[in-house]
Amino acid sequence: MTAEYHVPDTALEVREIHKSFGGVQALKGVSFSILKGEVVGLLGDNGAGKSTLVRCISGVHPQDDGEIVINGQVVDIKSPQDARDQGIETVFQDLAVIPNFDVSKNLFLNREILSSNPILKFFGWLNHKEMNRQSEIALKRLNSRIPSFSEEIKNLSGGQRQAVSIARAVNWGADIVIMDEPTAALGVEQAAQVNNLIKLISSQGISVLLISHNIQHVMEVCHRAVVLRHGRAAANVLIEDITPDDLVGIITGAKRAA
Numbered sequence: 001m002t003a004e005y006h007v008p009d010t011a012l013e014v015r016e017i018h019k020s021f022g023g024v025q026a027l028k029g030v031s032f033s034i035l036k037g038e039v040v041g042l043l044g045d046n047g048a049g050k051s052t053l054v055r056c057i058s059g060v061h062p063q064d065d066g067e068i069v070i071n072g073q074v075v076d077i078k079s080p081q082d083a084r085d086q087g088i089e090t091v092f093q094d095l096a097v098i099p100n101f102d103v104s105k106n107l108f109l110n111r112e113i114l115s116s117n118p119i120l121k122f123f124g125w126l127n128h129k130e131m132n133r134q135s136e137i138a139l140k141r142l143n144s145r146i147p148s149f150s151e152e153i154k155n156l157s158g159g160q161r162q163a164v165s166i167a168r169a170v171n172w173g174a175d176i177v178i179m180d181e182p183t184a185a186l187g188v189e190q191a192a193q194v195n196n197l198i199k200l201i202s203s204q205g206i207s208v209l210l211i212s213h214n215i216q217h218v219m220e221v222c223h224r225a226v227v228l229r230h231g232r233a234a235a236n237v238l239i240e241d242i243t244p245d246d247l248v249g250i251i252t253g254a255k256r257a258a
């Protein structure tokens, strides 16, 4: 793991998060924190509670009990908009992109810039020029290999679509980006590009919580790993202090964290 990232402060802390669905206790008191600019891998076997935890933090399924703390303040996240207002953007597996829209329109999805002409604005006309200008800046910031902001999403590769979703999150001023298996459906080269993008946004001070089943990717991009098992945090370890085999052992329950 490259250790050059600057990680001075806590960006997000979750304290004793509990969440049940009927009789199923998906989270039984999970606590951990993420430093600014830190990439934390959220690992665990199927059903361990990863998606539920991410949904709590991103406001999709507010927790039953426990606290979410941003920059030292306890915050009330009851909806995805609340999470966004706190600087948390989530890139879900479906990416929530519209294939027939170009990159620019997807970057501004639900946050379109309206025309500055009051009459055109009244009729909902968009200010494409400004949206394109800002899209170009957003893509440049991420050294994006996307050919053009006017390219339709359906013509992009899986890795490029992932990059658009990440750019959208970053473009909206996210301090914390949550990613759900961003490389799961990608080939080797595209996955490497997404991993480089994760390292880049981390180096820009953005924190990343990364759900992944890919131990190699976790070892490559994460500073730390939090392993969930049966709704509890079974380990919270620095990547430099653990081997891939031990990490897998903790995920499967064959090993205990030191």
Ligand SMILES: Nc1ncnc2c1ncn2[C@@H]1O[C@H](COP(=O)(O)OP(=O)(O)OP(=O)(O)O)[C@@H](O)[C@H]1O
Pocket: 021, 024, 025, 026, 044, 045, 046, 047, 048, 049, 050, 051, 052, 053
């Ligand atoms: N909406 C829901 N209704 C009922 N039970 C749920 C719901 N969402 C999750 N669960 C249950 O909560 C537990 C944790 O599920 P969760 O999806 O968070 O695990 P996960 O670690 O993300 O698994 P995977 O890696 O398979 O996606 C499981 O027992 C699951 O069946």
